[in-house]
Amino acid sequence: MSPIPVLPLVINGFMSVLGCLATLKLIPAFKDHFISARLYGMDLNKTTKKEVPESQGVISGTVFLIILFCFIPVPFVTCFVGDQCMGFPHDEFVQLIGALLAICCMIFLGFADDVLNLRWRHKLLLPTMASLPLLMVYFTNFGNTVIVVPKPFRSLLGLHLDLGILYYVYMGMLAVFCTNAINILAGINGIESGQALFISGSIIIFNLLELSGDFHDDHVFSLYFMMPFFFTTLALFYHNWYPSSVFVGDTFCYFAGMTFAVVGILGHFSKTMLLFFIPQVVNFVYSLPQLFHIIPCPRHRLPRLNPETGKLGMSYSKFKIRDLSKLGHLILKVVELLKLLEVRRGHDGDGDFIECNNMTLINLVLKFFGPIHERNLTVIMLIIQVMGSAVAFGIRYHLVRLFYDI
Amino acid sequence: MSPIPVLPLVINGFMSVLGCLATLKLIPAFKDHFISARLYGMDLNKTTKKEVPESQGVISGTVFLIILFCFIPVPFVTCFVGDQCMGFPHDEFVQLIGALLAICCMIFLGFADDVLNLRWRHKLLLPTMASLPLLMVYFTNFGNTVIVVPKPFRSLLGLHLDLGILYYVYMGMLAVFCTNAINILAGINGIESGQALFISGSIIIFNLLELSGDFHDDHVFSLYFMMPFFFTTLALFYHNWYPSSVFVGDTFCYFAGMTFAVVGILGHFSKTMLLFFIPQVVNFVYSLPQLFHIIPCPRHRLPRLWGMAAAWLV
Numbered sequence: 001m002s003p004i005p006v007l008p009l010v011i012n013g014f015m016s017v018l019g020c021l022a023t024l025k026l027i028p029a030f031k032d033h034f035i036s037a038r039l040y041g042m043d044l045n046k047t048t049k050k051e052v053p054e055s056q057g058v059i060s061g062t063v064f065l066i067i068l069f070c071f072i073p074v075p076f077v078t079c080f081v082g083d084q085c086m087g088f089p090h091d092e093f094v095q096l097i098g099a100l101l102a103i104c105c106m107i108f109l110g111f112a113d114d115v116l117n118l119r120w121r122h123k124l125l126l127p128t129m130a131s132l133p134l135l136m137v138y139f140t141n142f143g144n145t146v147i148v149v150p151k152p153f154r155s156l157l158g159l160h161l162d163l164g165i166l167y168y169v170y171m172g173m174l175a176v177f178c179t180n181a182i183n184i185l186a187g188i189n190g191i192e193s194g195q196a197l198f199i200s201g202s203i204i205i206f207n208l209l210e211l212s213g214d215f216h217d218d219h220v221f222s223l224y225f226m227m228p229f230f231f232t233t234l235a236l237f238y239h240n241w242y243p244s245s246v247f248v249g250d251t252f253c254y255f256a257g258m259t260f261a262v263v264g265i266l267g268h269f270s271k272t273m274l275l276f277f278i279p280q281v282v283n284f285v286y287s288l289p290q291l292f293h294i295i296p297c298p299r300h301r302l303p304r305l306n307p308e309t310g311k312l313g314m315s316y317s318k319f320k321i322r323d324l325s326k327l328g329h330l331i332l333k334v335v336e337l338l339k340l341l342e343v344r345r346g347h348d349g350d351g352d353f354i355e356c357n358n359m360t361l362i363n364l365v366l367k368f369f370g371p372i373h374e375r376n377l378t379v380i381m382l383i384i385q386v387m388g389s390a391v392a393f394g395i396r397y398h399l400v401r402l403f404y405d406i
Numbered sequence: 407m408s409p410i411p412v413l414p415l416v417i418n419g420f421m422s423v424l425g426c427l428a429t430l431k432l433i434p435a436f437k438d439h440f441i442s443a444r445l446y447g448m449d450l451n452k453t454t455k456k457e458v459p460e461s462q463g464v465i466s467g468t469v470f471l472i473i474l475f476c477f478i479p480v481p482f483v484t485c486f487v488g489d490q491c492m493g494f495p496h497d498e499f500v501q502l503i504g505a506l507l508a509i510c511c512m513i514f515l516g517f518a519d520d521v522l523n524l525r526w527r528h529k530l531l532l533p534t535m536a537s538l539p540l541l542m543v544y545f546t547n548f549g550n551t552v553i554v555v556p557k558p559f560r561s562l563l564g565l566h567l568d569l570g571i572l573y574y575v576y577m578g579m580l581a582v583f584c585t586n587a588i589n590i591l592a593g594i595n596g597i598e599s600g601q602a603l604f605i606s607g608s609i610i611i612f613n614l615l616e617l618s619g620d621f622h623d624d625h626v627f628s629l630y631f632m633m634p635f636f637f638t639t640l641a642l643f644y645h646n647w648y649p650s651s652v653f654v655g656d657t658f659c660y661f662a663g664m665t666f667a668v669v670g671i672l673g674h675f676s677k678t679m680l681l682f683f684i685p686q687v688v689n690f691v692y693s694l695p696q697l698f699h700i701i702p703c704p705r706h707r708l709p710r711l712w713g714m715a716a717a718w719l720v
Contacts, residue, residue, distance in 0.1 A: 033522040038444055058518060065511065069538035073545055090496030093546060097500060097539065101507045105471065108514035112464060115521050116439040132475035133503065139479055140499060 004211055005220060008075045012067075012224055016231040019067045023060050023235035027246055030059060039114065041247055045188070045305040045312060045374055052244060055114040057252025060232040061107040064255075067228040068100055075224070091141050095221065098137030099262045103225075103255070106130035106179070110254030123183070123250075124176055130258060131175040134265060135168050150403040171265050174274075179257030181280035183250060184287055185361060187302025188312070189242040190378045195280070195385050196256040197237050200230045202276045202389035203263065206396070215268065222263040229259050242375040275392035279384050283361035286340070290317070290359050294328045301358035303366055303377070311371035314342065314357040321345075321352040332356065342367055410617055411626060414481045418630055422637040425473045429466050429641035433652055436465060445520065447653055451594070451711040458650060461520040463658025466638040467513040470661075473634040474506055481630070497547050501627065504543030505668045509631075509661065512536035512585075516660030529589070529656075530582055536664060537581040540671060541574050577671050585663030587686035589656060590693055593708025595648040601686070602662040603643050606636045608682045609669065621674065628669040635665050 034040060034053035041054050075096070079088050109126040112118070118126075145167035149157045163170070186192050204226045207219040233256070239246045264273035274281070290297035296319040303312040324332070332354070335341040344355040357363045365380055366372065372380070440446060440459035447460050481502070485494055515532040518524070524532075551573035555563045569576070592598050610632045613625040639662070645652045670679035680687070696703035 030522065033524070036523065037521050039521070062515075062518075066535055066538075069511075069535070069542065072539065072542035076546055088546070090500060094496060094500050094503060097503045097507055097543065100539070101503055101510060104507060104510050104514060105475075108510060108517065109468075111514065111518065111521075112468075115443050115445070115517075116436065117442065118439065129472055129475070132472075133478065133506070136475065136478040137503065140482055140494070 002217065004216055005075060005078075008071075008077075009220065009223060009227075011074050012071055012227050015067045015071060016227040019063045019228055020231035020235045023063045023232045024238060026059050026063065027056055027236070027239050031246075037115075039249075043189075043244060044300065044302065046243070047305075047307055052247050054247045055111060055249030055251045056236060056239065056246040057248045057250075057255050058107065058111045058114075060236040061103075061110075061251065061255040064228050064232045064259075065100070065104055065107070067232075068096075068225070071224065071228075072096060072100075092217075092221070094137055094141060095266050096224070098133050098141075099225065099266055102130055102132075102134040102175075102262055103258050105133065106175075106258035107251060107255045110179075110249075110251040113254070114249045114251050123180060127175040127179045127254065127258060128172050130254075131172050131261065134175070134262060135171055138171065138265065139168070148404060152403070171261075171270075174265065174270060175258055175261040177257075177284075178261045178277070179254045181277060181284050182257050183253035184291075185280055185283045185381075186253075187300070187360075187362060188374050188378050188381070189244040190237065190240050191362075191381055192248050192252060192256075193233055193237040193240045194378060194382050196252070197230065197233045198382060198385045198389065199256075199260065199276050200226050200233065202392065203260070203273065204230060206269070206272060206276075206393070207267075210269075218267040218269065222267040222269070225259055225263050229256070242378060272392070272396050275395055276389055278388035278392060279361060279381075286359050286361060286364065289328070289331050289335075294325065294331060295319075295356065295359070296323065298358065301360050301363070303362055303374075305374075306371060309371060311373050312366065312377055313371040314363045314366045316344075316355045317358050318353055318355045320350060321354055324354065335359075340364065340367075408623065410622055411481060411484075414477075414483075415626065415629060415633075417480050418477055418633050421473045421477060422633040425469045425634055426637035426641045429469045429638045430644060432465050432469065433462055433642070433645050437652075443521075445655075449595075449650060450706065450708065452649070453711075458653050460653045461517060461655030461657045462642060462645065462652040463654045463656075463661050464513065464517045464520075466642040467509075467516075467657065467661045470634050470638045470665075471506070471510055471513070473638075474631070477630065477634075478502060478506075498623075498627070500543055500547060501672050502630070504539050504547075505631065505672055508536055508538075508540040508581075508668055509664050511539065512581075512664035513657060513661045516585075516655075516657040519660070520655045520657050529586060533581040533585045533660065533664065534578050536660075537578050537667065540581070540668060541577055544577065544671065545574070577667075577676075580671065580676060581664055581667040583663075583690075584667045584683070585660045587683060587690050588663050589659035590697075591686055591689045592659075593706070595650040596643065596646050598654045598658060598662075599639055599643040599646045602658070603636065603639045605662075605666065605682050606632050606639065609666070609679060610636060612675070612678060612682075613673075616675075624673040624675065628673040628675075631665055631669050635662075 031053050034055065035051055039054045040051040042049055043052055076093060106127065109130055113122065113126060145164050146160050146162045149159060149161050182192060182196060185195060203222065207223045207226065210216060210219040236248060236252065240248055260273060264270035289295040296317050298317050301315060304315040306313055332341065332343060336343045342357045346353055357367060362381065437459050440461065441457055445460045446457040448455055449458055482499060512533065515536055519528065519532060551570050552566050552568045555565060555567050588598060588602060591601060609628065613628045613632065616622060616625040642654060646654055666679060670676035695701040
C-alpha cells in the first residue's frame with residue numbers, strides 16, 4: 001500500500017489558497033467587462049435596479065483550472081527526481097487529465113449556456129456531453145461495472161450485481177443530476193455558492209477521515225480537486241454573499257455539479273457524495289410536480305420581497321382550476337394534507353383559480369418560519385446544508401452497517 | 407513496429423464527415439441565440455448594415471470536441487476485444503486526453519475573449535494558459551528536450567543540443583504564435599476559415615505521406631485531430647465564404663492555432679508545420695512595425711471598400 005503523498009497535498013493546499021486570493025481580486029477587476037458584454041442581472045429581491053455582473057463562476061472556474069494545470073506534474077515528481085516509483089503510474093495520470101477535461105468542458109458549455117441562453121433540454125444535454133470523457137476514461141482505466149448489493153436486497157439479487165451499461169448511464173446521470181440539483185436550489189443571495197462551499201467542505205472532511213483507510217488513494221485524488229474548488233468558491237462566496245455584488249450564473253452550477261460528480265465517480269464514493277446532497281435531493285423531489293409541469297411552473301420560483309417589511313415571503317404559482325389535470329389535483333390534495341403546501345382557492349374575473357406556493361425547499365422553510373430577511377434565510381438554508389451533512393456522516397459511518405459490511 | 411490502425415482512421419473519417427453535416431446544420435440553427443446575445447458584427451466591407459453572427463468557431467469547435475470525445479476509446483478497442491495489444495498503451499491514451507484538454511481549454515478561453523472583449527495582453531496569456539496541460543503531458547510522457555542541430559550549425563553546436571527549459575518555452579510560444587498568426591491574417595470574407603482549412607489539408611497530406619515512414623504513429627495521432635478539424639472547418643467555411651452569413655470570431659483563430667500547435671508538438675513535426683504557415687509568417691513579419699506600434703496601428707487594418715466610381719478610377 002503506497003504511503004499518503006503529504007507533499008503534493010500540501011502544495012495543492014498552498015496553490016488553492018493562492019487561487020482564493022487571485023479569485024478575490026479578479027472578480028471585481030472584470031466587472032466592467034461583464035457589464036459591457038451585457039452579462040448582468042437585476043436582483044429581483046432588491047428595490048434598487050443595479051446591474052449585477054452574472055456568470056462569475058467562469059472566473060472561479062478558470063482559476064480552478066489554472067491551479068490544477070500547474071499542479072498536474074506535482075503528484076508524479078517523485079517519479080522523475082530519484083526514481084522513487086515502480087513504473088510511472090499512467091492510470092493515475094490519465095484519471096487526473098480526464099477529470100480535468102470533463103470539468104473544463106463543463107465550465108465552457110456552462111458559460112456558453114449563460115451567454116447564449118440555451119433551452120432547458122440543453123441543460124440535460126450539456127452535462128451529458130461533458131461527462132463523455134469521464135465515462136471513456138473510466139471505461140479504459142477500470143471498466144468495472146459490478147456493484148456490491150445492499151444487504152436488504154441480497155436475497156433477491158445476490159452479493160454482486162453486474163450493471164453493465166447501466167453503470168455508465170448512472171455515471172452520466174450523476175453529472176446531470178448534480179449540476180441541475182444545485183441550479184434549482186437558488187434564488188436568494190449566496191445560496192448557490194454557499195451550498196457548493198459546504199458540500200465541498202463536507203467531502204473534504206470525509207476524504208481526510210478516509211485517508212487512514214484502505215482506499216486512501218481515491219481520497220487523495222478527490223482532495224486534489226476539492227481543495228482548489230473549496231478555496232476558489234470561498235472567494236466567489238465572499239462576493240456573492242448578501243448583498244450580492246456578483247451572481248454566480250449557471251456556469252457555476254455546472255462547474256460545481258461536474259466537479260462533485262467527477263470526484264464521486266473516480267473516487268468511487270458516489271453514494272456517500274449523494275448523501276451530502278440531501279437538501280438538494282429533498283428540494284428536487286419537492287419540485288418534481290412543477291418540473292414536469294403537472295402543476296404549472298412560473299419562470300422564477302424564488303421567494304418574493306415584501307417592500308414594506310423588507311422581508312422575503314413565499315412566492316406563488318397562480319393558475320385556473322380547469323387548467324389543472326386530474327393528477328395535478330391529486331398531488332395538490334395530498335401535499336396540502338401533509339401540510340407541505342399552502343393552497344388558496346378563489347374566484348376572479350377569469351373564473352375559478354388556485355394559488356399554491358412554488359414547491360421549493362426555500363419556500364417550504366418560509367412556510368414554517370414565516371417571512372424572513374433574505375440574509376437570515378440564506379443562513380437558515382446553509383444550516384440545513386450542514387445538518388444534512390451531519391446526517392450524511394451518521395448514515396455513512398453508523399447506519400451503513402445495515403446495508404453493507406464495513 | 408506496430409501496423410497502421412486502418413479501422414480507427416476510417417471510423418474517425420466517418421465521424422468527421424458526420425460532424426461536417428452537423429456543423430452545417432447547427433450554424434444557422436443557433437443564429438438567433440447569437441444575435442440575442444449581441445454576439446454579432448457588421449460587415450465593414452459591405453454597404454448593408456446587416457447583423458452577422460460572430461464567434462461561430464464555438465459551434466465548429468464544440469462539434470469537434472464531441473467527435474473526439476466519442477472517438478476516445480476507438481484506437482484502444484483492440485486492447486479490450488481479443489487482447490490484441492501488449493499492455494495498455496497508456497502514454498498514447500494520455501496524449502489523446504491531454505491534447506483534448508488543451509484544445510478544449512483554448513476554445514473556452516477563446517469564446518470568453520469573444521464575449522468579454524479582453525485586452526491584447528490577454529491574447530498572449532490565454533494560449534499560454536491553455537497550452538499548460540500540453541506541456542505537462544509532454545513533460546511526463548517524453549520529457550525529451552534534445553534537438554538535432556541543423557547541418558550549417560553543427561561545427562558550432564555539435565550534433566545534438568539539449569535546449570532544456572527553452573524547449574518548453576518554444577512549445578508554449580508555438581501555441582501563442584499559431585493562434586495570433588491566423589488572427590491577424592484576417593478581414594475579408596472567408597479568409598480565416600479558408601486559411602485554416604488549407605493548412606489542415608496540407609498537414610493531412612503530409613501525414614498520409616508519412617504513414618509509410620518510420621514515425622507513422624505520430625502521424626496517425628495527428629490525423630485523429632486533423633480530420634475532424636478539416637471537416638468541421640469545411641462546414642464553417644461554407645457559411646463564412648463570400649458573402650459571409652457568419653463570422654468565425656477569435657474563438658476560431660484560437661481553436662485552429664491550438665489544434666495545429668498540438669499536432670505539431672505531440673506529432674514531433676512542428677518545424678514542418680511551421681513551413682505550412684509561410685504566408686502567415688510573412689504577414690506577421692510585415693506587420694511587426696505596426697504590432698509593436700513603431701508605426702501607428704489603427705483598430706482595423708482590413709482593406710477598405712471603395713465606392714463604384716472610385717473603383718473605376720483606380
